[in-house]
Ligand SMILES: Nc1ncnc2c1ncn2[C@@H]1O[C@H](COP(=O)(O)OP(=O)(O)OP(=O)(O)O)[C@@H](O)[C@H]1O
């Protein structure tokens with residue numbers, strides 16, 4: 001019988017690395033909840049919305065949710081196909097600007113819960129273990145010091161050819177930690 005495994009923790013703590021490898025080894029689906037936030041933030045920005053226009057943002061997201069909810073699996077595949085574009089550091093920052101909007105969090109939570117009903121997922125993201133999937137059969141909280149996470153993120157971006165200085169990476173991560181608290 002398959003179960004769901006939820007992995008939580010701050011930015012750069014290693015959730016994606018652990019989650020992806022675990023899913024591969026046990027032949028589970030891997031679901032990165034951050035992609036949902038990234039997808040909505042990118043789409044909202046491309047359509048001219050900013051996080052201060054909360055009511056308009058919510059209305060737009062609710063409309064999108066109605067379409068997505070008709071076929072959550074198809075949407076999940078779409079996210080996987082857009083992974084490279086959605087992984088850009090600029091999109092990370094956009095995601096963390098929109099993510100404090102509680103109504104958007106609720107929309108994403110419901111979409112994820114619908115997908116996970118089928119079990120057999122390793123799902124990662126902050127708030128997974130206590131808000132999104134408190135009933136997950138296995139829950140893991142990963143962490144590392146902020147300086148370690150900054151160093152890891154700096155190396156990660158260097159390897160992916162995104163040119164950010166150590167200072168820029170530090171500023172981004174410290175700001176994200178504050179917003180994500
Ligand atoms: N245990 C570890 N030791 C050293 N480096 C690690 C470890 N786990 C992950 N890393 C490296 O740290 C970087 C960030 O890891 P990862 O993307 O898995 O973090 P994350 O928690 O998913 O971050 P985010 O929430 O921002 O997506 C990657 O380059 C990864 O290779």
Ligand SMILES: Nc1ccn([C@@H]2O[C@H](COP(=O)(O)O)[C@@H](O)[C@H]2O)c(=O)n1
Nearest residue numbers: 033034035037092095096099125126176
């Ligand atoms: N469960 C989650 C996942 C993500 N967020 C927000 O999105 C940003 C990007 O997330 P990544 O994990 O893909 O780096 C993140 O900084 C959060 O603001 C979230 O709120 N909850």
